[in-house]
Amino acid sequence: MTLAEHATPAPRPGRRADAERNRAAIIEAAGAVFAECGGGVDVREIARRSGVGMGTLYRHFPTKDELLATVLERQFNAWLTDAYQRAVATEDPWQALAGFFEQLLGTQAGNRAVVESYASTGGPSASCIQRCYALIDQLRTRCVDAGVLRPGVTTEDLFLLSGSLSQAVLTTAESHPGQWRRLLRISLDGLSSRNAEPLPVRGMGADTPASTD
Amino acid sequence: MTLAEHATPAPRPGRRADAERNRAAIIEAAGAVFAECGGGVDVREIARRSGVGMGTLYRHFPTKDELLATVLERQFNAWLTDAYQRAVATEDPWQALAGFFEQLLGTQAGNRAVVESYASTGGPSASCIQRCYALIDQLRTRCVDAGVLRPGVTTEDLFLLSGSLSQAVLTTAESHPGQWRRLLRISLDGLSSRNAEPLPVRGMGADTPASTD
Amino acid sequence: MTLAEHATPAPRPGRRADAERNRAAIIEAAGAVFAECGGGVDVREIARRSGVGMGTLYRHFPTKDELLATVLERQFNAWLTDAYQRAVATEDPWQALAGFFEQLLGTQAGNRAVVESYASTGGPSASCIQRCYALIDQLRTRCVDAGVLRPGVTTEDLFLLSGSLSQAVLTTAESHPGQWRRLLRISLDGLSSRNAEPLPVRGMGADTPASTD
Amino acid sequence: MTLAEHATPAPRPGRRADAERNRAAIIEAAGAVFAECGGGVDVREIARRSGVGMGTLYRHFPTKDELLATVLERQFNAWLTDAYQRAVATEDPWQALAGFFEQLLGTQAGNRAVVESYASTGGPSASCIQRCYALIDQLRTRCVDAGVLRPGVTTEDLFLLSGSLSQAVLTTAESHPGQWRRLLRISLDGLSSRNAEPLPVRGMGADTPASTD
DNA sequence: GATGAATGAGCTTTCATTCAT
DNA sequence: TATGAATGAAAGCTCATTCAT
Numbered sequence: 001m002t003l004a005e006h007a008t009p010a011p012r013p014g015r016r017a018d019a020e021r022n023r024a025a026i027i028e029a030a031g032a033v034f035a036e037c038g039g040g041v042d043v044r045e046i047a048r049r050s051g052v053g054m055g056t057l058y059r060h061f062p063t064k065d066e067l068l069a070t071v072l073e074r075q076f077n078a079w080l081t082d083a084y085q086r087a088v089a090t091e092d093p094w095q096a097l098a099g100f101f102e103q104l105l106g107t108q109a110g111n112r113a114v115v116e117s118y119a120s121t122g123g124p125s126a127s128c129i130q131r132c133y134a135l136i137d138q139l140r141t142r143c144v145d146a147g148v149l150r151p152g153v154t155t156e157d158l159f160l161l162s163g164s165l166s167q168a169v170l171t172t173a174e175s176h177p178g179q180w181r182r183l184l185r186i187s188l189d190g191l192s193s194r195n196a197e198p199l200p201v202r203g204m205g206a207d208t209p210a211s212t213d
Numbered sequence: 214m215t216l217a218e219h220a221t222p223a224p225r226p227g228r229r230a231d232a233e234r235n236r237a238a239i240i241e242a243a244g245a246v247f248a249e250c251g252g253g254v255d256v257r258e259i260a261r262r263s264g265v266g267m268g269t270l271y272r273h274f275p276t277k278d279e280l281l282a283t284v285l286e287r288q289f290n291a292w293l294t295d296a297y298q299r300a301v302a303t304e305d306p307w308q309a310l311a312g313f314f315e316q317l318l319g320t321q322a323g324n325r326a327v328v329e330s331y332a333s334t335g336g337p338s339a340s341c342i343q344r345c346y347a348l349i350d351q352l353r354t355r356c357v358d359a360g361v362l363r364p365g366v367t368t369e370d371l372f373l374l375s376g377s378l379s380q381a382v383l384t385t386a387e388s389h390p391g392q393w394r395r396l397l398r399i400s401l402d403g404l405s406s407r408n409a410e411p412l413p414v415r416g417m418g419a420d421t422p423a424s425t426d
Numbered sequence: 427m428t429l430a431e432h433a434t435p436a437p438r439p440g441r442r443a444d445a446e447r448n449r450a451a452i453i454e455a456a457g458a459v460f461a462e463c464g465g466g467v468d469v470r471e472i473a474r475r476s477g478v479g480m481g482t483l484y485r486h487f488p489t490k491d492e493l494l495a496t497v498l499e500r501q502f503n504a505w506l507t508d509a510y511q512r513a514v515a516t517e518d519p520w521q522a523l524a525g526f527f528e529q530l531l532g533t534q535a536g537n538r539a540v541v542e543s544y545a546s547t548g549g550p551s552a553s554c555i556q557r558c559y560a561l562i563d564q565l566r567t568r569c570v571d572a573g574v575l576r577p578g579v580t581t582e583d584l585f586l587l588s589g590s591l592s593q594a595v596l597t598t599a600e601s602h603p604g605q606w607r608r609l610l611r612i613s614l615d616g617l618s619s620r621n622a623e624p625l626p627v628r629g630m631g632a633d634t635p636a637s638t639d
Numbered sequence: 640m641t642l643a644e645h646a647t648p649a650p651r652p653g654r655r656a657d658a659e660r661n662r663a664a665i666i667e668a669a670g671a672v673f674a675e676c677g678g679g680v681d682v683r684e685i686a687r688r689s690g691v692g693m694g695t696l697y698r699h700f701p702t703k704d705e706l707l708a709t710v711l712e713r714q715f716n717a718w719l720t721d722a723y724q725r726a727v728a729t730e731d732p733w734q735a736l737a738g739f740f741e742q743l744l745g746t747q748a749g750n751r752a753v754v755e756s757y758a759s760t761g762g763p764s765a766s767c768i769q770r771c772y773a774l775i776d777q778l779r780t781r782c783v784d785a786g787v788l789r790p791g792v793t794t795e796d797l798f799l800l801s802g803s804l805s806q807a808v809l810t811t812a813e814s815h816p817g818q819w820r821r822l823l824r825i826s827l828d829g830l831s832s833r834n835a836e837p838l839p840v841r842g843m844g845a846d847t848p849a850s851t852d
Numbered sequence: 853g854a855t856g857a858a859t860g861a862g863c864t865t866t867c868a869t870t871c872a873t
Numbered sequence: 874t875a876t877g878a879a880t881g882a883a884a885g886c887t888c889a890t891t892c893a894t
Contacts, residue, residue: 018872019878043864053880055867060878064864116332123384150399157395160381164396167380168373171336182370182412183377183400186363189410190403197402199395207322207382207390232853255888257856266855268892277889442894445857468884479859481888490885535846542758549810576825583821586807590822593806594799595846596758603846608796608838609803609826612789615836616829623828625821658874681867683877692876694871703868859891870880 023060025050030071035113039068039121069121075114076124077131079107084135093142097149098188100139101162105180109169116170123163133159150195157199161187236273238263243284244327252281252330282334288327289337290344292320297348306355310362311401313352314375318393322382329383336376346372363408370412374400449486451476456497461539465494465546494547501540502550503557505533510561519568523575524614526565527588531606535595542596549589559585576621583625587613662699664689669710673752678707711756711763716770718746723774732781736788736797737827739778744804744819749812757802772798789834796838800826 029049033041043064047057061067083104090096108115118124124132136158143149165187168180242262246254256277260270274280296317303309321328331337337345349371356362378400381393455475459467469490473483487493513526534541544550550558562584569575591613594606668688672680682703686696700706722742729735747753753763762768775797782788804826807819 022879042862044862047881054865055881056879058865062865153399156389156392157399160385160392160396161399163384164377164381168377171376172373176369176373176415178413179369179373179415182415183373185410185412186366186370186374186403186408187396187400188403189408190399190401194407195399195402197398199398200391202389202392202395207319207386229853235854256890257888260856267890268856269854271890272853275890442855442857444893448857469886470884473860480886481860482858484886485857488886532846545755545758579825582815582818583825586811586818586822587825589810590803590807590819593754593758594803597761597802598799599846601761602795602799602841604839605795605799605841608841609799611836611838612792612796612800612829612834613822613826614829615834616825616827620833621825621828623824625824626817628815628818628821661875682869683867686877693869693878694876695874697869698874701869855892855894857891857893860888863887864885866884867882868880870878871876872878873876 019060022050022052022056026052026057026060026067027071027074030067031075031114034068034071034117035111038113039117043067065121068117069125072114072117072121073125073128075111076128079104079111080128080132080135082107087135087139093139093146094148094192097139097143097158098184100136101165101184101188102181104162105165105169105184108166109173109177109180112170112173115166129159132162136162148193150191150193150199152199153191158191161191232273235263235265235269239265239270239273239280240284240287243280244288247281247284247330248324248326251326252334256280278334281330282338285327285330285334286338286341288324289341292317292324293341293345293348295320300348300352306352306359307361307405310352310356310371311397313349314378314397314401315394317375318378318382318397321379322386322390322393325383325386328379331379342372345375349375361406363404363406363412365412366404371404374404448476448478448482452478452483452486452493453497453500456493457501457540460494460497460543461537464539465543469493491547494543495551498540498543498547499551499554501537502554505530506554506558506561508533513561513565519565519572520574520618523565523569523584524610526562527591527610527614528607530588531591531595531610534592535599535603535606538596538599541592544592555585558588562588574619576617576619576625578625579617584617587617658699661689661691661695665691665696665699665706666710666713669706670714673707673710674750677751678755682706707752708764711752712767714747714750715753715763715767718743719767719771719774721746726774726778732778732785733787733831736778736782737823739775740801740804740823740827741820743801744808744823747805748808748816748819751809754805754809757805762798762802768798771801775801787832789830789832789838791838792830797830 026046029051030046033046033049037045043057044054046067047054050057057067061070083100086103087096087100090099123129133155137155140149140153140155140158165180165184168183172179239259242264243259246259246262250258256270257267259280260267263270270280274283296313299316300309300313303312336342346368350368353362353366353368353371378393378397381396385392452472455477456472459472459475463471469483470480472493473480476483483493487496509526509530512529513522516522516525549555559581563581566575566579566581566584591606591610594609598605665685668690669685672685672688676684682696683693685706686693689696696706700709722739725742726735726739729738756763762771772794776794779788779792779794779797804819804823807822811818
């Protein structure tokens with residue numbers, strides 16, 4: 001699996017060139033529109049900006065949701081690829097991990113509206129998540145091998161952390177841009193092997209729905 | 214400012230009793246409905262469950278958004294009050310802070326859909342946030358005085374952390390309930406005075422919007 | 427069960443007067459529009475002619491199909507009632523049966539477009555059919571008792587005949603109006619007890635799809 | 640006019656062979672699809688089943704309606720031919736007539752598009768109807784000559800009967816397959832010379848549009 | 853004041869037909 | 874000439890909000 005495949009999926013061979021161009025135009029326009037107006041926009045607006053008719057749009061994406069999902073997945077995959085590429089180029093395992101988070105979140109900070117849209121769709125697709133897992137796992141393994149990561153920290157923990165900090169990015173982007181970096185630093189310090197206490201076992205004190213009135 | 218004022222706002226005088234009852238019924242029903250179905254529900258559903266007509270609902274809340282905001286604020290305030298009350302009853306300052314987060318997030322875990330709705334409305338209202346700040350600040354000050362908190366950690370950091378972990382609660386509620394506690398533990402460890410490195414200055418490397426294609 | 431109930435369903439008590447008026451307006455307009463343009467018309471056209479908004483229309487009839495069904499059912503029930511009333515007033519059992527068909531089909535001849543719409547909806551509703559069955563069955567029984575009906579003829583046969591002749595009404599309405607009466611006469615003669623040969627058993631020689639090329 | 644001309648129109652000279660093959664494929668697929676789904680199907684479905692593209696389909700048939708008409712005409716003509724051939728091979732005139740109906744109806748059992756066409760235009764196409772008239776007329780004449788047909792029965796009556804029974808075939812195809820044969824038998828009995836009463840004159844009691852509210 | 857029926861712009865989606873490749 | 878992508882005008886339906894009763 002090459003990274004390029006994710007960034008720019010190979011055009012299916014039997015495809016006409018203009019169809020491919022339209023598909024790209026739709027995705028691009030949708031990305032822009034979703035970013036500006038959120039996932040609630042009228043599909044017409046996307047069609048208008050793409051320069052294609054409604055029918056064309058629906059030929060490529062049978063549902064608005066599917067379009068949204070595709071766009072978000074592509075964006076996220078691109079960010080992921082960028083962040084990962086820089087991470088593998090970093091020698092120090094800890095710096096690689098930290099830089100990965102730093103860059104991924106930094107990119108998201110510049111694309112708030114896109115990240116916000118993830119809420120409506122239940123987040124990136126399963127395949128997208130899997131890929132993210134895989135990338136994080138590699139970085140984690142390097143840290144474990146180097147003995148710099150707190151024992152017991154799982155890939156799931158790190159993945160969850162990235163999602164959690166995404167929220168911080170979103171929250172602070174307008175009023176306190178960059179403040180999320182402080183949180184990232186705090187979390188990373190908590191992840192360093194300097195902290196040896198075992199983490200809570202998942203499932204302990206599992207959450208139970210409760211009324212609040 | 215007493216806590217009671219937040220939990221149950223003083224009934225405006227001169228108001229008919231049944232109007233007050235209706236208002237309460239609406240808020241309660243809306244809370245339940247928003248919790249179940251998210252912020253996208255049909256207003257009719259709320260009216261139905263409240264037992265009031267649409268007109269009455271709109272007399273009390275001129276907009277759906279305003280209703281949503283009111284409900285969310287009330288809920289959040291209630292959670293806040295609960296968590297704070299337990300925290301002040303805890304002697305050890307660090308345990309007080311940790312317990313505050315633990316309980317606040319634990320409550321949110323049981324009310325996922327409510328928390329989700331915050332996304333649509335831009336979070337709790339300003340007054341709500343201010344109160345949260347105030348409460349956290351008290352807990353933080355105690356920790357600072359006891360010398361257990363990492364130097365340089367601000368109330369804003371802690372507030373941001375709570376919002377960030379809220380996201381983790383949401384994400385994991387279904388598949389990995391309770392995993393957020395591991396993240397909380399990691400963050401708290403990163404917040405302990407054992408970590409002395411200075412945090413990044415806010416504004417450094419501030420975020421800049423960027424296209425990703 | 428009184429016949430009046432079918433012709434004009436008792437207005438539900440708690441209903442506002444104007445709602446009832448609107449509902450009636452919708453049904454009337456829909457009847458006219460369906461008759462003119464067939465079942466494929468835009469719902470907006472019905473709303474426009476009713477003088478109500480789309481929302482009102484959909485409040486009363488949650489689906490276009492349901493509106494169509496309601497309208498058709500009302501019409502058919504009215505026709506049925508008329509035809510049956512005249513039939514029971516006829517002393518001679520055979521004349522009653524014949525007159526029933528005659529009048530039912532005659533009415534349909536004057537409302538072709540309505541009848542045509544039955545095709546799109548799969549015919550009148552189940553309750554409507556049941557009622558038709560019941561009415562036909564009474565007339566059939568009288569004929570059987572009087573010994574004027576061919577032995578073995580079932581209510582289903584007669585019901586099917588009426589649908590079949592409906593088609594003839596439709597076919598000839600424009601070019602040869604009234605010709606269906608000849609077919610009716612022929613069928614009735616075939617139904618008289620003068621014909622004693624047993625009818626084919628249903629299921630014998632059941633249809634098998636066959637290609638024709 | 641030979642029968643072969645109807646069954647397989649002479650290929651226009653100068654036409655490429657694959658064009659002819661495509662045309663045939665389209666007609667065959669369209670026949671099946673229209674029969675199954677009625678005239679309302681998506682043209683794409685026909686193109687898909689034909690194995691040709693939309694452009695090809697529209698090159699051969701400039702309009703969906705024209706395609707429908709062509710298909711119906713061909714099918715109907717084929718059935719007609721079959722039924723007639725068997726009828727002429729039957730010695731007994733009455734059996735010939737009865738067998739003609741039996742086979743015609745049995746073959747087109749449940750073809751929705753055909754039945755629809757009866758309702759709207761009285762049959763597939765004018766030329767088709769004419770041919771059908773001619774065939775029926777021959778059978779009728781034989782019966783008249785043999786004195787087995789009720790006096791006064793016209794070719795139009797018989798044609799109308801076939802369309803009428805088509806409806807019965809469609810109606811019962813799913814729930815009571817084969818029941819139409821009972822109706823056919825009844826009708827045929829009504830057509831036998833045993834019934835001497837004159838049939839109503841066409842135009843007597845001609846239909847007049849009337850409102851029913 | 854309370855009620856819930858009415859409103860109508862706006863949403864997603866379909867499909868007969870055209871046209872670039 | 875064959876292909877199937879593109880078109881875009883409807884169509885069915887929803888829902889925040891208003892207003893007559």
